[in-house]
Structures are given as structure tokens and as C-alpha cells.
Amino acid sequence: MQKPSIPKGTRDFDATEMARRNYIFDTIRSVYALYGFRQIETPAMENLSTLMGKYGEEGDKLLYRILNSGDFKAEVSADDYNEKTAAQLASRFCEKGLRYDLTVPFARFVVQHRDKLQMPFKRFQIQPVWRADRPQKGRYREFYQCDADVVGSDSLLNEVELVQIMDEVFTRFGIRVSIKINNRKILAGIAEMIGAADAITDIAVAIDKLDKIGLDKVNDELRERGLSDEQVARLQPIIALSGTNAEKLQTMSQLLAQTESGAKGCEEIAFVLGALQDAEGRSLLHNEVDFDLTLARGLNYYTGCIFEVKALDVAMGSITGGGRYDNLTGIFGMPGLSGVGISFGADRIYDVLCQLDLYPATATTNTQLLFINFGATEAAHCLRLAIQTRRAGIPTEVYPDSTKMKKQMSYANAAGVPFVALVGENEMQAGTIALKNMQTGEQQNVTIDEAIALIQGK
Amino acid sequence: MQKPSIPKGTRDFDATEMARRNYIFDTIRSVYALYGFRQIETPAMENLSTLMGKYGEEGDKLLYRILNSGDFKAEVSADDYNEKTAAQLASRFCEKGLRYDLTVPFARFVVQHRDKLQMPFKRFQIQPVWRADRPQKGRYREFYQCDADVVGSDSLLNEVELVQIMDEVFTRFGIRVSIKINNRKILAGIAEMIGAADAITDIAVAIDKLDKIGLDKVNDELRERGLSDEQVARLQPIIALSGTNAEKLQTMSQLLAQTESGAKGCEEIAFVLGALQDAEGRSLLHNEVDFDLTLARGLNYYTGCIFEVKALDVAMGSITGGGRYDNLTGIFGMPGLSGVGISFGADRIYDVLCQLDLYPATATTNTQLLFINFGATEAAHCLRLAIQTRRAGIPTEVYPDSTKMKKQMSYANAAGVPFVALVGENEMQAGTIALKNMQTGEQQNVTIDEAIALIQGK
Numbered sequence: 001m002q003k004p005s006i007p008k009g010t011r012d013f014d015a016t017e018m019a020r021r022n023y024i025f026d027t028i029r030s031v032y033a034l035y036g037f038r039q040i041e042t043p044a045m046e047n048l049s050t051l052m053g054k055y056g057e058e059g060d061k062l063l064y065r066i067l068n069s070g071d072f073k074a075e076v077s078a079d080d081y082n083e084k085t086a087a088q089l090a091s092r093f094c095e096k097g098l099r100y101d102l103t104v105p106f107a108r109f110v111v112q113h114r115d116k117l118q119m120p121f122k123r124f125q126i127q128p129v130w131r132a133d134r135p136q137k138g139r140y141r142e143f144y145q146c147d148a149d150v151v152g153s154d155s156l157l158n159e160v161e162l163v164q165i166m167d168e169v170f171t172r173f174g175i176r177v178s179i180k181i182n183n184r185k186i187l188a189g190i191a192e193m194i195g196a197a198d199a200i201t202d203i204a205v206a207i208d209k210l211d212k213i214g215l216d217k218v219n220d221e222l223r224e225r226g227l228s229d230e231q232v233a234r235l236q237p238i239i240a241l242s243g244t245n246a247e248k249l250q251t252m253s254q255l256l257a258q259t260e261s262g263a264k265g266c267e268e269i270a271f272v273l274g275a276l277q278d279a280e281g282r283s284l285l286h287n288e289v290d291f292d293l294t295l296a297r298g299l300n301y302y303t304g305c306i307f308e309v310k311a312l313d314v315a316m317g318s319i320t321g322g323g324r325y326d327n328l329t330g331i332f333g334m335p336g337l338s339g340v341g342i343s344f345g346a347d348r349i350y351d352v353l354c355q356l357d358l359y360p361a362t363a364t365t366n367t368q369l370l371f372i373n374f375g376a377t378e379a380a381h382c383l384r385l386a387i388q389t390r391r392a393g394i395p396t397e398v399y400p401d402s403t404k405m406k407k408q409m410s411y412a413n414a415a416g417v418p419f420v421a422l423v424g425e426n427e428m429q430a431g432t433i434a435l436k437n438m439q440t441g442e443q444q445n446v447t448i449d450e451a452i453a454l455i456q457g458k
Numbered sequence: 459m460q461k462p463s464i465p466k467g468t469r470d471f472d473a474t475e476m477a478r479r480n481y482i483f484d485t486i487r488s489v490y491a492l493y494g495f496r497q498i499e500t501p502a503m504e505n506l507s508t509l510m511g512k513y514g515e516e517g518d519k520l521l522y523r524i525l526n527s528g529d530f531k532a533e534v535s536a537d538d539y540n541e542k543t544a545a546q547l548a549s550r551f552c553e554k555g556l557r558y559d560l561t562v563p564f565a566r567f568v569v570q571h572r573d574k575l576q577m578p579f580k581r582f583q584i585q586p587v588w589r590a591d592r593p594q595k596g597r598y599r600e601f602y603q604c605d606a607d608v609v610g611s612d613s614l615l616n617e618v619e620l621v622q623i624m625d626e627v628f629t630r631f632g633i634r635v636s637i638k639i640n641n642r643k644i645l646a647g648i649a650e651m652i653g654a655a656d657a658i659t660d661i662a663v664a665i666d667k668l669d670k671i672g673l674d675k676v677n678d679e680l681r682e683r684g685l686s687d688e689q690v691a692r693l694q695p696i697i698a699l700s701g702t703n704a705e706k707l708q709t710m711s712q713l714l715a716q717t718e719s720g721a722k723g724c725e726e727i728a729f730v731l732g733a734l735q736d737a738e739g740r741s742l743l744h745n746e747v748d749f750d751l752t753l754a755r756g757l758n759y760y761t762g763c764i765f766e767v768k769a770l771d772v773a774m775g776s777i778t779g780g781g782r783y784d785n786l787t788g789i790f791g792m793p794g795l796s797g798v799g800i801s802f803g804a805d806r807i808y809d810v811l812c813q814l815d816l817y818p819a820t821a822t823t824n825t826q827l828l829f830i831n832f833g834a835t836e837a838a839h840c841l842r843l844a845i846q847t848r849r850a851g852i853p854t855e856v857y858p859d860s861t862k863m864k865k866q867m868s869y870a871n872a873a874g875v876p877f878v879a880l881v882g883e884n885e886m887q888a889g890t891i892a893l894k895n896m897q898t899g900e901q902q903n904v905t906i907d908e909a910i911a912l913i914q915g916k
Contacts, residue, residue, distance in 0.1 A: 004566045004790045007503050007554050012567055014574075015496030015581070022497070034848045036825040036855030038473030039480070043600050044502060044556075044586065045465050045522075064503075067523040067552055069590040071544045078540040086531040093551070094525055096465050098502075108462045109470055116472075118872040120858055123473070128502065132527040142501050155858035157837055164845075275838055284845060332462045367494040379615055380733055387622075387742060390492050397494030400578055400613035414576040415496075
């Protein structure tokens with residue numbers, strides 16, 4: 001019989017991976033909650049009418065569709081079947097699809113429950129999403145997203161708090177990061193200034209290569225992308241932008257003073273950066289915030305501040321991102337609801353924590369004490385001792401079978417159990433346990449209360 | 459535009475529901491971990507070859523199938539389409555399906571990763587499953603299961619620990635329960651004794667009605683179900699079985715002494731019940747364990763001890779169940795692996811906790827402190843104070859907009875925030891905050907450190 005397997009692009013998570021993933025999710029969850037975000041969950045399946053057309057044409061193709069239950073065939077004649085394309089048939093055979101991201105279900109949630117929601121509504125959501133993407137290294141067909149959004153408030157204080165949240169989460173992880181911030185209105189202002197509204201992404205992409213390919217080649221690329229010599233010339237001070245955030249902001253404010261949108265964008269960035277300092281101008285954060293003009297994520301969607309986080313000590317793409325959008329729920333007939341949100345990339349954070357070896361010991365081990373099984377009588381006795389260690393909060397196992405000592409010890413080793421208790425006839429009579437520290441190899445006869453104190457490091 | 463909705467039988471969970479559900483899952487997770495069970499997760503999608511044929515004919519119909527991505531039509535001609543049944547076509551159009559339970563994916567996991575797993579393998583898994591069942595009150599198409607299993611050990615100590623886990627979980631919830639235990643071998647012994655191997659379920663169902671319909675009607679029903687007068691006569695001492703667990707067990711041991719399987723079942727129950735007592739025969743549990751002959755769940759699957767938990771103070775079906783099985787992984791070509799497991803019914807436990815009003819305060823509230831927003835300057839100041847309260851672990855919000863006081867207070871009320879901080883110009887200058895206790899209405903001017911102490915109840 002063939003060994004069973006799982007679908008391409010999906011993963012099993014074993015106990016070690018789960019402990020690490022839980023550490024990541026629990027950390028993010030705690031910080032979200034500390035800032036007053038409240039968790040919601042939505043169903044894995046949404047109506048396709050909710051999902052279709054929300055992710056572009058390419059996105060529609062990547063939606064997983066659920067075949068209608070029962071006689072799905074009754075709806076489509078053989079002639080119809082022959083004439084229709086696969087995409088058209090899919091819409092007839094399927095009413096439901098799997099969640100593709102957390103944003104559209106959140107928008108649907110807000111509109112559906114609008115009467116019950118208190119605005120501003122601060123929600124977070126940590127759930128898997130599914131995409132029929134081509135699997136490749138680091139890209140999966142099932143992966144978790146960890147989103148937080150505030151909707152129903154235009155205040156920039158929300159942006160400030162989201163930056164604080166990113167800072168706090170990565171500080172807790174021990175990952176040194178750079179938090180990049182930009183503003184869609186600044187990018188619009190630049191485009192307006194040089195008269196090239198459509199070229200924003202091209203410009204950002206080209207500028208981003210400055211460090212790698214140098215100024216001349218950046219300018220070449222801009223011309224190749226269709227900008228005139230004059231437009232490229234006017235971009236020079238922007239491409240050459242450098243200095244502290246304050247310096248860069250000052251330059252940009254001057255350059256974009258004539259464009260309404262650019263001026264507004266600079267003001268917004270100034271407010272957010274200002275609020276992240278104390279009254280004396282000292283940063284309130286653990287990590288650096290970097291005003292970065294080359295940041296240009298998801299332009300069609302975002303309308304104000306945009307964020308991205310990169311790890312400093314590992315070569316890895318963006319590990320967190322987000323920004324402000326103006327019209328989350330318009331697609332569902334509820335216009336004018338502005339919001340701002342971020343999303344942590346759990347899979348990439350997982351890899352960064354692995355590469356930097358930053359998982360705390362608590363995230364990699366579970367059972368703290370294993371009672372060796374010397375036979376029925378001893379095991380019954382150990383079972384009662386285990387009640388006491390568990391009551392003290394110590395994850396405890398009693399080896400269920402009275403097999404060879406060697407096998408039991410190798411089980412303890414494989415599971416990384418730090419303490420093993422050997423309770424044979426002598427110990428039972430003496431009312432003690434022989435407690436072995438698996439790391440030091442040291443073994444001592446102690447009472448159960450002493451053992452508890454030793455294991456708890458008291 | 460029509461208000462968007464979600465598929466029938468699925469649910470959104472709002473912040474309050476999520477807090478409660480997390481309380482349930484976290485409690486179960488903690489207890490599983492305390493007993494050395496380690497968490498795994500498997501993908502939502504499994505290959506249909508893994509799922510099909512594992513849940514009976516009816517189960518196959520209830521599987522959600524995922525339409526193949528891309529040109530699924532290319533595989534099936536119009537003629538084929540015309541000739542095949544919907545079920546046959548489904549197998550051509552779909553390779554993957556959604557997880558229907560956690561047991562089959564677990565079996566698949568064990569076989570797939572057998573080379574890496576240390577036996578005995580104690581795993582728990584808390585994930586949603588999907589069934590295309592007819593939705594009705596308390597039955598959903600997406601719901602969570604919370605399973606723990608030990609495989610690779612025949613020891614009855616595993617059964618003992620699972621009973622302890624059930625006892626501990628419901629004790630933590632504050633739900634008084636009866637933990638029912640029976641053994642498939644005892645039921646087989648009864649059938650053997652009266653020569654009616656197929657009638658086990660019928661017998662168990664009929665006996666279960668004793669309290670409701672009385673002995674005569676139970677006997678009538680047994681005859682209706684095809685038992686002879688002699689068989690019914692031989693069942694009388696079993697139907698009339700009463701007394702303590704020890705008394706019932708003694709009677710059954712005598713009655714079934716001649717059947718190998720019955721004698722073995724009684725021995726097993728005796729061992730498990732014995733290990734749940736201390737050396738003086740006092741129960742080590744908080745709840746009662748009830749040896750109950752009428753318990754007969756999932757006979758085809760279970761082979762040894764079986765368990766079921768019922769709440770004592772609420773009329774509700776079984777809220778937890780499980781048992782021993784002999785051949786979990788045989789379906790995937792790995793025979794002879796015995797295991798024992800339990801599954802908590804999270805949705806029913808949710809309802810029980812609601813009905814008995816047993817949720818702790820921590821499971822229903824989140825933000826502990828809201829700073830009222832009196833304007834940009836004050837808000838910037840509050841943002842810095844919030845850093846301190848959050849550092850002290852207090853979930854804190856700063857209201858993002860400087861809207862009317864009334865609106866901000868009603869936000870605090872709706873979110874159940876226990877403390878509100880009012881920091882205007884005067885307080886800023888004095889370096890204090892006006893802290894209002896929303897429950898008592900009491901308001902006092904305090905320093906931030908004093909506020910932290912007050913909120914933490916110190």
C-alpha cells in the first residue's frame with residue numbers, strides 16, 4: 001500500500017513546530033490584546049459572491065472552490081457543459097469558496113454585523129487562508145495570516161499604535177527590525193509633480209534599486225519605463241534623498257509643497273513620527289522607524305500611510321506590512337468606512353526565529369517530568385504522585401508500559417524531558433523518589449515536595 | 459445592494475464569543491499539555507483518497523470536495539459528463555476534500571511520519587472540521603474538534619489518564635459531570651452469553667430506556683428487536699443491574715465469567731476504576747465515574763474501554779466521549795497499532811457554560827483602561843501614559859478621535875471597559891490622571907503608578 005500523503009503546498013505541523021507556531025501566535029495575540037484589539041473569527045468557507053472580483057482576475061483563478069453537495073450535475077446539462085468554459089462551469093458547480101485572505105471576510109463581517117458593532121472597531125484575526133498558487137519555497141497553499149485593523153476612525157493615532165504594536169511584537173521576539181513607513185499621498189504628490197500619475201510603481205521600483213545598481217542605471221531604467229528626460233531630471237532630488245527622517249521629511253515637504261496630496265502625506269508622516277517620540281524628541285520605540293520613499297506596497301488598495309517591516313539580521317523579504325485604506329466596505333455597499341491595518345507574516349517570522357535561534361526554551365519543550373514505569377504497583381503509585389506534580393503545574397507523564405528501562409529513557413531523551421523520576425519498591429517504601437536531572441545526569445533521593453521545588457527551580 | 463451573508467451552517471464569532479471559545483480551548487489545551495500530550499496540526503485539505511471510504515457511505519456524501527484548479531473540464535468529455543453520476547463526476551473533478559474529523563488525518567499523519575515518531579505517541583489536536591450535514595440547532599457545517607489520543611501503547615494507564623483529564627477539564631470549567639465508562643468487550647461478552655452477537659446495539663439502546671419506560675416495556679422492545687424469550691430472560695440480571703460500581707462489576711464478572719471477552723472487559727474496567735482511587739479506596743477524582751452498561755458508542759470502531767461525559771446540571775447530550783480502538787492505521791497499511799482517545803465537544807461545552815453562567819470575568823472582557831481623547835496634545839500625552847500601563851500588562855486603549863465625551867463613554871460602556879482615564883490640560887500639568895471606576899462611578903485623581911495599582915487591584 002502506498003504511503004499516504006497530503007496535497008502539494010500544504011503542511012503537517014509536528015509538536016515542535018506547533019510549539020513554535022503557538023509561541024508566535026500567542027505573542028502577536030497578546031500584543032494585539034494589550035492595545036485593545038479584539039479577536040474575531042470567520043468561516044473557512046465564504047459564498048463565492050463574497051470572494052469573486054475582490055482579488056483581481058488572477059486572484060479569482062487562485063480561489064479554491066467547494067463543489068456543491070448533492071446533485072450538482074442537475075444544474076448543468078451536457079450541452080451546457082460542452083459549451084461553457086471551465087471558469088463558467090465552476091460558478092455553476094460551486095457556490096462556496098475557501099477564504100483567500102482575512103481582509104475581504106472582515107469587510108463582509110463589518111457590513112453584515114454593522115448594526116451591532118461599536119465604532120471605531122478594533123479587531124484582530126488569526127486564521128489560515130488558502131490560495132491555489134504554485135507552491136514554491138516559502139509559499140504555501142495553506143498559510144496563516146495575523147491581521148489587525150481599526151475601522152471607523154480617521155485618526156492617525158491608529159497608525160501610531162500599529163507602529164507601536166509592530167515594534168513591541170518584534171521586541172518580544174528578540175528580532176531586530178527596521179520599520180519602514182511611507183504615505184501613498186506622498187507618492188501621488190510625486191507623480192503629480194512630474195506629471196506622471198501612472199508611473200508611481202515604476203518610480204518606486206526603480207528608486208529601490210539605487211543601492212544595487214547606482215544612480216545612472218536607475219535613471220536609465222526610469223527612461224526605459226517611459227519617463228521623459230525632464231521627468232527624470234525632476235526626480236533627481238527625490239532619488240538622492242538621504243539623511244535622518246526629519247531631514248528627508250523636510251526636503252520632501254518643500255519639494256511637494258505645491259501638490260495638495262503630497263503636502264498632506266508629509267504632514268501625516270510628520271504626525272506619526274512625532275507621536276512616536278517623547279516630549280524631548282527621544283524615540284519611544286525599541287526599533288528604528290525609517291521614512292522610506294521606495295516603499296510602495298499595494299497601491300490600488302492603500303490610500304494613506306503604508307508600513308513594512310524587515311529583519312535586520314537575516315536576508316528575508318518583508319515580514320510584516322500594512323497601511324490605511326479609504327473604502328474597505330464599499331464593495332459590499334457600505335461606503336466611506338476608512339481603516340488602517342497590519343498583517344504579520346507568520347511563516348517568515350517562523351523562519352527568521354529559526355535562523356537566529358531565538359525560540360525561548362518554553363516554546364520547544366513540554367513535559368517536564370517523566371515517571372519511569374517499573375510495573376503495575378509502582379505505576380499506580382506514580383500515577384498518584386503525578387497528581388501532585390500536575391497540581392503544581394508541572395507537565396508530567398507516567399510512562400504507560402513497563403518496558404525496558406532503556407526504551408523509556410530514550411523516550412525521555414527524544415521528547416527533551418528535563419527530569420525523570422525513578423520510583424521502585426525501595427523508593428515507594430521510603431516515600432521518596434529518585435529524581436534524575438537529564439541534563440546534568442545528577443540523581444538524588446527526594447520527597448515529592450522537594451522534587452516539585454527542584455523542577456520549578458526554586 | 460444585498461447585505462452579504464455567510465454559507466448556511468457556518469458562523470462568525472464576535473469578540474465576546476471568541477473570548478469564551480479561547481477560554482474553552484485554552485483550558486483543554488493546558489490540561490492536555492499537563493499530561494504530556496503534544497499538539498499537532500494537519501492541513502484543512504486532505505487528498506480525497508485519504509478521506510473516502512473512511513466514514514461509511516453516508517460520510518462520503520458529507521465530504522466537502524474542492525474543485526480542481528485550472529481546467530478541470532479537460533479531464534471529462536461531454537459524453538462522460540452525460541453518462542456519469544454526480545458522485546462519479548465529483549471524483550473526476552476533485553482530488554481534494556476538507557477534513558471531516560481529526561481521527562483519519564491523525565491516522566494518516568502517524569503512517570506518513572512513522573519513521574520520525576517516538577512511540578507511545580501522545581498527541582492532541584484542536585482544529586475545525588467540515589461536514590455537509592443538514593444544519594440544525596447545535597449542528598454546524600464547520601465546527602471545532604478537540605481530540606487527544608495515545609497510540610502505540612496497550613497500557614490501561616492511558617485510559618486512566620484520559621479519565622483524569624476529563625475530570626480535570628470539567629473541574630476547571632466548574633461543570634459538574636458524570637463520567638460514564640463501559641467496555642466493548644463486556645458488551646461482546648453479553649452478546650456471546652445470550653448467543654446474539656449482532657444485537658449489541660439494540661440491547662444497549664433498549665436497556666438505556668429502563669428509567670423512562672420501565673422493565674416490562676424494555677423487555678417488549680427487546681422481543682420486538684428479535685430476541686427470543688429465553689434470550690430476554692437471560693438478560694434480566696443485566697437489565698436490573700444496580701448498586702455501586704464495585705457491586706455492578708462483581709455481578710457482571712460472575713455473569714460473564716464463562717465468556718473470555720466479557721471476563722477481560724470486566725478486568726479492564728476494574729483496573730481503570732482501581733487506579734482512579736488512592737490506596738485507601740478513596741476517589742482521586744472530583745467527579746463521579748459511573749460504570750454504565752448502556753453506554754455503547756461507535757461499536758464498529760471501539761474495541762476496549764469507552765467513555766462518555768454528561769453534564770449533571772443541564773439537559774444536554776454527551777459533551778465528551780472516546781475510547782480504545784485496535785487498528786487506527788490499518789486503513790493506511792500500518793496494522794496493529796492500538797490507541798485510545800477522547801474528544802471534547804467544544805460547541806456543547808460552550809452552551810453549557812452559557813446556561814450555567816460559568817465564564818470567568820477574564821473570559822468576557824479585554825481592555826481594562828480607556829484614555830478619553832480631549833484633543834491632539836492631550837492624546838499625545840495619553841499615548842505615552844499608555845506605554846506605561848501596557849508595560850504593566852494592562853490592556854489599554856487611547857480613544858483615537860477627539861469626539862464628544864458622551865460617544866467615547868458609550869464606547870467604553872459597550873466594550874465593558876472597567877476603568878476610564880480622563881486627562882485634560884489640568885491633569886497634564888499636575889502630572890496626574892482622573893481615573894474613573896466605571897462600575898462604582900467613583901473618580902479619583904492619581905498618579906499613573908497609583909492608577910496601575912488600582913486597576914490591578916493592588
